[in-house]
Amino acid sequence: MEAFQAALETVKKGIDPREIEAIYVGNLSSDCFEGQAHIAPIMAEWAGLNPRPATRTEDACASSGVALREGIIAVASGLYDIVLVSGVESMNKLTTARVTDTLAAAADAIYEVSVGATFPSLYAQIATAHMGKYGTTEEQLMKVTIKNHDNGALNPKAHFNSSIRDIMNSRIARAKERGQPIPSWTNEMEFLKDPSANPIVAWPMKLYDCSPITDGAACAILVAEEIARNFTDEPIHVIGTGQASDAQALHGRKDITSLTASRLATEQAYEMAGVTPKDIQLAEVHDCFTIAEVVATEDLGFFKPGEGPKAAEEGRTARDGEKPINTSGGLKSKGHPVGATGVGQLVEVWEQMNGHAGQRQVAGVNLALTHNVGASGSTVVVHIFERR
Amino acid sequence: MEAFQAALETVKKGIDPREIEAIYVGNLSSDCFEGQAHIAPIMAEWAGLNPRPATRTEDACASSGVALREGIIAVASGLYDIVLVSGVESMNKLTTARVTDTLAAAADAIYEVSVGATFPSLYAQIATAHMGKYGTTEEQLMKVTIKNHDNGALNPKAHFNSSIRDIMNSRIARAKERGQPIPSWTNEMEFLKDPSANPIVAWPMKLYDCSPITDGAACAILVAEEIARNFTDEPIHVIGTGQASDAQALHGRKDITSLTASRLATEQAYEMAGVTPKDIQLAEVHDCFTIAEVVATEDLGFFKPGEGPKAAEEGRTARDGEKPINTSGGLKSKGHPVGATGVGQLVEVWEQMNGHAGQRQVAGVNLALTHNVGASGSTVVVHIFERR
Numbered sequence: 148m149e150a151f152q153a154a155l156e157t158v159k160k161g162i163d164p165r166e167i168e169a170i171y172v173g174n175l176s177s178d179c180f181e182g183q184a185h186i187a188p189i190m191a192e193w194a195g196l197n198p199r200p201a202t203r204t205e206d207a208c209a210s211s212g213v214a215l216r217e218g219i220i221a222v223a224s225g226l227y228d229i230v231l232v233s234g235v236e237s238m239n240k241l242t243t244a245r246v247t248d249t250l251a252a253a254a255d256a257i258y259e260v261s262v263g264a265t266f267p268s269l270y271a272q273i274a275t276a277h278m279g280k281y282g283t284t285e286e287q288l289m290k291v292t293i294k295n296h297d298n299g300a301l302n303p304k305a306h307f308n309s310s311i312r313d314i315m316n317s318r319i320a321r322a323k324e325r326g327q328p329i330p331s332w333t334n335e336m337e338f339l340k341d342p343s344a345n346p347i348v349a350w351p352m353k354l355y356d357c358s359p360i361t362d363g364a365a366c367a368i369l370v371a372e373e374i375a376r377n378f379t380d381e382p383i384h385v386i387g388t389g390q391a392s393d394a395q396a397l398h399g400r401k402d403i404t405s406l407t408a409s410r411l412a413t414e415q416a417y418e419m420a421g422v423t424p425k426d427i428q429l430a431e432v433h434d435c436f437t438i439a440e441v442v443a444t445e446d447l448g449f450f451k452p453g454e455g456p457k458a459a460e461e462g463r464t465a466r467d468g469e470k471p472i473n474t475s476g477g478l479k480s481k482g483h484p485v486g487a488t489g490v491g492q493l494v495e496v497w498e499q500m501n502g503h504a505g506q507r508q509v510a511g512v513n514l515a516l517t518h519n520v521g522a523s524g525s526t527v528v529v530h531i532f533e534r535r
Numbered sequence: 536m537e538a539f540q541a542a543l544e545t546v547k548k549g550i551d552p553r554e555i556e557a558i559y560v561g562n563l564s565s566d567c568f569e570g571q572a573h574i575a576p577i578m579a580e581w582a583g584l585n586p587r588p589a590t591r592t593e594d595a596c597a598s599s600g601v602a603l604r605e606g607i608i609a610v611a612s613g614l615y616d617i618v619l620v621s622g623v624e625s626m627n628k629l630t631t632a633r634v635t636d637t638l639a640a641a642a643d644a645i646y647e648v649s650v651g652a653t654f655p656s657l658y659a660q661i662a663t664a665h666m667g668k669y670g671t672t673e674e675q676l677m678k679v680t681i682k683n684h685d686n687g688a689l690n691p692k693a694h695f696n697s698s699i700r701d702i703m704n705s706r707i708a709r710a711k712e713r714g715q716p717i718p719s720w721t722n723e724m725e726f727l728k729d730p731s732a733n734p735i736v737a738w739p740m741k742l743y744d745c746s747p748i749t750d751g752a753a754c755a756i757l758v759a760e761e762i763a764r765n766f767t768d769e770p771i772h773v774i775g776t777g778q779a780s781d782a783q784a785l786h787g788r789k790d791i792t793s794l795t796a797s798r799l800a801t802e803q804a805y806e807m808a809g810v811t812p813k814d815i816q817l818a819e820v821h822d823c824f825t826i827a828e829v830v831a832t833e834d835l836g837f838f839k840p841g842e843g844p845k846a847a848e849e850g851r852t853a854r855d856g857e858k859p860i861n862t863s864g865g866l867k868s869k870g871h872p873v874g875a876t877g878v879g880q881l882v883e884v885w886e887q888m889n890g891h892a893g894q895r896q897v898a899g900v901n902l903a904l905t906h907n908v909g910a911s912g913s914t915v916v917v918h919i920f921e922r923r
Contacts (some may be wrong), residue, residue: 170780176572178564178637183644185595188780188913192787198799200778201914202601203593207573213590217605224612249566256571390588392558392576399580411586525576526589 150233150487151194154366157497158378162368164194168227170201171218173211173234174486179249180238190233205486207253208435210234211365212489212519212528216388218369219530228371234487235364246360250485253522255396266435267357269523271349272397274438277404278351281453285351287460288437289339292355292479294465295434299476301507306361306482311335318344356437358477363484365491381501387422387531389415395525404453406524409446413518413529417448420531422514424448427531429499429512430470431492433520434477440464443518444472447529471509474499489519489528500534538621538875539582542754545885546766550756552582556615558589559606561599561622562874567637568626578621593874595641596823598622599753600877600907600916604776606757607918616759622875623752634748638873641910643784654823655745657911659737660785662826665792666739669841673739675848676825677727680743680867682853683822687864689895694749694870699723706732744825746865751872753879769889775810775919777803783913792841794912797834801906801917805836808919810902812836815919817887817900818858819880821908822865828852831906832860835917859897862887877916880905888922 155162170191178184187201204214211234218232238246251265259269277283292311299305300313309317315330315338322329332338339345345353368378375382389412394400400407417423424447432447434440441455449470450458458464464472475481475495478488496515498504513534520527543550558579566572575589592601599622606620626634639653647657665671680699687693688701697705703718703726710717720726727733733741756766763770777800782788788795805811812835820835822828829843837858838846846852852860863869863883866876884903886892901922908915 176566178567178640179572181644182640182648184564184567184593185641185783185910185913187594188909189643189783191780192782192913197781198779198796200604200916201594201780202605202778205572205591205593206575206589216588217590217608220605220612220614221608223614224608226608226611252566252570253573255577256569260570390557390590391586392579392589393585394580395573395577408586521576522573525573525580528588 148193150364150366154368158368159380160378162378164196166229167196167199167231167368168229169199169221170196170231171204171214171233172201173204173214173489175205175207175210175236175253176249177237180236180241186235196231206526207521208433208483208485208488209519209521209526209528210486210489212517212530213390213526215367215489215493215530216390216528219385219388222369222371228374230369231366232369232490233364233366234490236484236486237362238360239362243360258396258398266523267349267352269397270436270438271352273403273442273523274351277438277442280404281456283441283456286336287456288351288356288441289336290459291434291437291440292339293335294459295473295477295479298466298474298507299480301505302476302481305476305480306359307480311338311355352436352438358435358479358483361482361484363482363487363491365487365494367490367493367497383497383500383532383534385530386533387416387420388529389413389419390526390528391415393525395522397523405442405446406520406527408524408527409443409518409520412527413447416529416531422531426514427470427516428514429474429496429509430472430516430518431475431477431495432472432518433488434473434479435483435520437479439520440472440477447516447518466507466509474504474507474509489517492517492519493530496532500532536581538752538754542756546756547768548766550766552584554617555584555587555619555756556617557587557609558584558619559592559602559621560589561592561602561877563593563595563598563624563641564637565625568624568629574623584619594914595909596821596871596873596876597907597909597914597916598874598877600905601778601914603755603877603881603918604778604916607773607776610757610759616762618757619754620757620878621752621754622878624872624874625750626748627750631748646784646786654911655737655740657785658824658826659740661791661830661911662739665826665830668792669844671829671844674724675844676739676744676829677724678847679822679825679828680727681723682847683861683865683867686854686862686895687868689893690864690869693864693868694747695868699726699743740824740826746823746867746871749870749872751870751875751879753875753882755878755881755885771885771888772921772923773918774921775804775808777801777807778914778916779803781913783910785911793830793834794908794915796912796915797831797906797908800915801835804917804919810919814902815858815904816902817862817884817897818860818904818906819863819865819883820860820906821876822861822867823871823908825867827908828860828865835904835906854895854897862892862895862897877905877907880907881918884920888920
């Protein structure tokens with residue numbers, strides 16, 4: 148409801164919620180996390196949108212990227228002109244162990260989870276494959292962490308609203324206060340390389356390579372192009388959408404240094420939009436783990452295969468780089484309320500395109516992309532937006 | 536996969552599965568029931584449909600009615616010409632108690648489940664309200680059970696492939712075999728009125744008023760109208776679709792002797808189709824409980840409010856009646872694999888319209904309706920089909 152109210156408030160010319168004709172909500176597992184299935188009509192009820200059709204979509208962590216796509220398809224069909232697309236997840240009622248298990252159900256239960264795999268270990272395998280093939284280093288991935296926390300520190304809605312330097316300094320200050328041994332870190336890299344600060348979860352994925360367990364929600368209002376300016380002077384246009392599937396288990400794929408579904412969904416979206424990777428000025432990509440971000444920047448065609456980590460290391464994906472990635476802070480720092488992530492990416496793109504991104508604002512963004520991954524890449528959905 | 540193969544086999548002119556452009560799968564809770572979320576890409580993988588977009592929809596027991604609707608919308612949008620819509624549920628790995636709890640999560644967790652409500656008790660409240668307002672009797676509801684088992688006995692795919700008379704006679708035969716006291720039942724009503732045969736679950740809902748816990752799946756292939764005859768001489772046309780939402784908890788509704796969402800979804804579908812209730816020659820309605828069937832036949836406009844039970848009693852909804860309802864056996868006898876039910880209803884309609892319904896065939900069905908309910912009526916989705 149907070150996200151819905153926030154979405155309504157962005158509609159500067161006003162919108163009567165009763166004008167909304169349908170609701171799509173992405174959610175991974177409210178039944179397992181909260182004992183409440185069938186949340187779509189509850190959302191309609193609480194938002195005062197009954198009796199409008201309300202449908203939940205689920206494709207693991209891509210659930211609301213898919214809700215967005217279904218909303219787009221529905222408007223394109225002509226059945227509706229105004230659709231609410233949204234995502235929500237609340238996980239923190241459960242213990243971390245139970246959340247990890249519940250999330251793992253989105254991997255392959257038969258071949259992966261049954262032998263102990265959880266998502267950190269699956270992305271660790273992607274990371275080691277990438278290291279083996281391209282020489283990717285742990286330090287390069289740490290640069291992704293530092294960048295995303297730098298961005299998240301400027302995002303008031305971020306889960307971890309602090310830079311790694313801030314976190315480091317507050318740890319040092321706390322040690323001093325408590326009369327404990329003062330850590331010797333002098334920069335972020337030293338902090339991240341210290342196993343006492345950044346312990347291994349599933350090597351080479353350490354604590355700060357992993358996105359957190361976040362509660363959150365996001366909403367966006369889609370309207371038919373021809374009526375958009377009745378509601379706002381700040382519309383952005385959906386110009387491309389793509390979605391693809393792949394083998395659920397990593398062993399079913401030829402190569403795990405790239406997500407085939409990412410490449411295919413991206414191709415569809417670029418083709419529909421009539422743009423190329425070079426044209427994209429900003430992207431929110433699915434950095435559930437640091438390795439996922441660098442692989443995504445390769446699969447999206449921003450950098451050649453194997454060059455994503457180097458690009459991150461050189462600052463080319465920073466806010467002031469040639470290809471700003473995850474200015475919101477990304478899943479790592481903004482947080483990863485799994486079912487909400489896809490629409491949350493759209494919110495960042497909309498804010499950036501309309502100059503509402505505050506201290507993390509990138510100037511002149513007129514073409515941007517969102518990239519939302521389900522599980523370890525068995526679903527990927529990509530959207531391209533234009534401000535005209 | 537069995538349902539998918541069965542669907543392919545109905546395409547008499549042949550279809551290459553690779554022509555299928557997207558997959559929608561309705562499912563209530565594979566994560567809670569089976570520890571496997573994110574089943575849409577698994578279905579794509581197992582069916583050899585990767586990398587096609589694969590999306591799960593969830594609206595409780597209306598999950599695949601909604602998958603069907605999303606498939607229709609997607610074809611209408613022009614994005615796809617050929618879409619697989621499906622539903623699946625596998626519940627029997629859990630104990631009955633755990634299945635009942637997991638299903639109950641689709642009711643209102645805060646107001647209903649927290650105080651002990653499960654679906655039998657919620658529909659019992661609808662039944663007592665209907666009894667109070669209209670004088671509906673337990674005997675009238677038993678007629679629904681008898682009719683649906685009579686139909687299911689003729690459906691080789693039914694979960695309970697036996698008439699109530701067959702069940703009664705086999706109990707008598709078993710008692711004789713075992714030298715136990717011989718029950719004195721001489722007809723189905725006596726059997727159903729005997730608490731030892733038909734115990735109360737939540738009065739007035741007895742065992743034989745409730746649909747069973749069923750594992751099952753259903754698939755259908757939607758194609759754009761202009762290419763349908765490239766694949767089959769037996770297409771049926773979707774001419775109406777409607778979906779509506781209502782308060783999740785019963786207390787949030789003004790009247791529980793009718794489902795408002797049913798009436799609204801039905802109105803939308805009739806309006807789109809340009810037909811009236813009188814025109815419908817056969818309907819599959821959501822009889823998760825016997826009371827749900829008679830309420831549905833009222834909400835769909837087949838009978839006046841309060842007259843559904845009398846119509847059932849008089850045989851007007853039997854296969855040879857004026858308005859055959861649930862010729863498949865319905866959820867009561869065919870079974871209720873919750874996420875699969877919506878598309879399963881379409882399968883029955885397709886078979887009836889094309890003369891493939893075997894012993895339960897109704898002659899000359901050219902206009903039929905499916906009615907799929909989520910939870911106690913917070914989602915309802917209705918479709919109308921025509922054979923030309």
